[in-house]
Amino acid sequence: MQKPLHWFKHYPVVILLGLLVIVGLFATHALAAYQQITIKANVVNVRQGPGLSYDVMSQANKGETMNVIAQKNNWYQVRLSGDKIGWVASWLVNNTEVSATSNRVAKVTNSFANVRQSSTVDSQLLGRLNQGDAITVLYQQNGWSQIKYNSAVGWVRSDLINLSNQAPTTVQKTSDNQANSDTQNVAIKSVTTQLDNTKLRVGPNTAYQYTQTYPANTKLSYISKRGSWYQVKDTDGNSGYVASWVVTPSEKNEVVKTNATSLSEATIVLDAGHGGRDVGALSTQSKYEKNYTLATVEAVAKKLKAAGANVVLTRSNDTFVGLAPRPAVANQLKADAFISIHFDSSNEANEASGTTTYYYSKNKDIALAKAINNQTQALPLNNRGIEYGNYQVLRDNQRPSILLELGYINSDQDFKFISSPSYQTKVANAVYNGLTNYFK
Numbered sequence: 310m311q312k313p314l315h316w317f318k319h320y321p322v323v324i325l326l327g328l329l330v331i332v333g334l335f336a337t338h339a340l341a342a343y344q345q346i347t348i349k350a351n352v353v354n355v356r357q358g359p360g361l362s363y364d365v366m367s368q369a370n371k372g373e374t375m376n377v378i379a380q381k382n383n384w385y386q387v388r389l390s391g392d393k394i395g396w397v398a399s400w401l402v403n404n405t406e407v408s409a410t411s412n413r414v415a416k417v418t419n420s421f422a423n424v425r426q427s428s429t430v431d432s433q434l435l436g437r438l439n440q441g442d443a444i445t446v447l448y449q450q451n452g453w454s455q456i457k458y459n460s461a462v463g464w465v466r467s468d469l470i471n472l473s474n475q476a477p478t479t480v481q482k483t484s485d486n487q488a489n490s491d492t493q494n495v496a497i498k499s500v501t502t503q504l505d506n507t508k509l510r511v512g513p514n515t516a517y518q519y520t521q522t523y524p525a526n527t528k529l530s531y532i533s534k535r536g537s538w539y540q541v542k543d544t545d546g547n548s549g550y551v552a553s554w555v556v557t558p559s560e561k562n563e564v565v566k567t568n569a570t571s572l573s574e575a576t577i578v579l580d581a582g583h584g585g586r587d588v589g590a591l592s593t594q595s596k597y598e599k600n601y602t603l604a605t606v607e608a609v610a611k612k613l614k615a616a617g618a619n620v621v622l623t624r625s626n627d628t629f630v631g632l633a634p635r636p637a638v639a640n641q642l643k644a645d646a647f648i649s650i651h652f653d654s655s656n657e658a659n660e661a662s663g664t665t666t667y668y669y670s671k672n673k674d675i676a677l678a679k680a681i682n683n684q685t686q687a688l689p690l691n692n693r694g695i696e697y698g699n700y701q702v703l704r705d706n707q708r709p710s711i712l713l714e715l716g717y718i719n720s721d722q723d724f725k726f727i728s729s730p731s732y733q734t735k736v737a738n739a740v741y742n743g744l745t746n747y748f749k
């Protein structure tokens with residue numbers, strides 16, 4: 310039980326005002342999804358707000374885990390059963406290092422769950438899962454979960470499945486093995502923390518003590534890899550181990566090698582720019598870019614599927630998809646190539662024309678950019694060449710990735726091509742030929 314605070318009784322208004330000022334000084338910041346905490350004290354009070362002055366709404370017992378929604382001062386906002394929200398003191402809990410971006414495992418709780426191509430009930434049915442089936446969840450949005458399905462991706466309604474509260478050890482092992490084989494001939498220079506409160510431990514296991522904690526986006530020098538842990542050093546010279554699933558390795562020194570030796574063996578992620586409420590750029594007649602990126606991606610997908618490639622789309626209809634989940638699809642699937650399709654726009658209408666191939670990483674993207682750009686020379690629009698582009702879909706992409714601007718949508722001349730099925734077919738042929746050469 311809490312000891313009564315006698316001074317509080319005498320100066321409640323002053324103290325509350327003081328607390329409000331203190332609370333106001335620290336902005337609440339949302340944590341990455343799925344960070345979890347485990348109660349380490351025997352019993353912990355869950356309070357209605359982030360401080361001891363708030364009323365107790367329930368109690369949690371030692372060993373219980375909870376999902377963290379936000380952090381304020383030294384308090385965690387957590388989600389309780391029945392969807393209630395409360396606050397617990399951070400010093401009474403352990404922060405478990407659960408992946409924010411890598412796979413989570415889930416089980417189907419409903420008697421069955423339909424797997425669909427996109428996150429709507431009327432989208433194409435890909436198959437059906439049964440109660441108890443274990444699945445890997447890649448991403449969640451608006452009541453839908455994107456899952457791995459038959460070596461591609463699909464969507465199921467989130468209310469039909471139950472996410473595991475545990476770190477997905479089996480899944481991590483699989484991805485570690487893949488990561489190891491991928492990194493055999495690759496040198497990592499540094500790693501960057503994904504979450505606040507990332508712990509530097511004295512050994513490569515959560516059982517070891519930690520000596521430092523870092524906020525998100527802290528860069529640590531890489532020393533070596535031990536299993537699924539990185540040995541690292543911070544800028545103050547402290548060295549120790551961080552879990553590989555809470556950090557992102559730096560740009561690799563060497564080219565990312567694909568295992569595919571032909572297009573038919575490859576997994577290609579095609580990304581139709583924009584969608585839903587994000588309409589993209591406009592033609593002079595106010596036609597939306599999002600519709601032509603999708604039509605072009607559909608033409609490319611058809612051509613690549615006919616060649617036997619495993620083609621995965623980041624969207625297959627007019628739905629809004631944020632920027633982060635697009636490269637995440639390529640990363641999760643360890644795609645052999647990621648191609649994002651857009652149309653350019655100049656400040657003034659009819660000011661510019663032509664196609665551009667963008668890459669972000671010289672090491673992993675440039676060979677793909679060259680292979681595709683060699684073929685987009687055959688398109689009827691002027692080829693503006695290969696350029697560096699700091700786009701999130703490329704920047705967050707660990708796989709070979711490019712972004713194609715296939716004409717200026719606010720050029721009436723370019724728009725005639727952009728909106729014509731015959732140009733879309735020419736683009737499909739160019740991408741097909743480029744990828745065929747790339748995988749040779």
Ligand SMILES: [Zn+2]
Nearest residue numbers: 582589651652
């Ligand atoms: Zn665009």
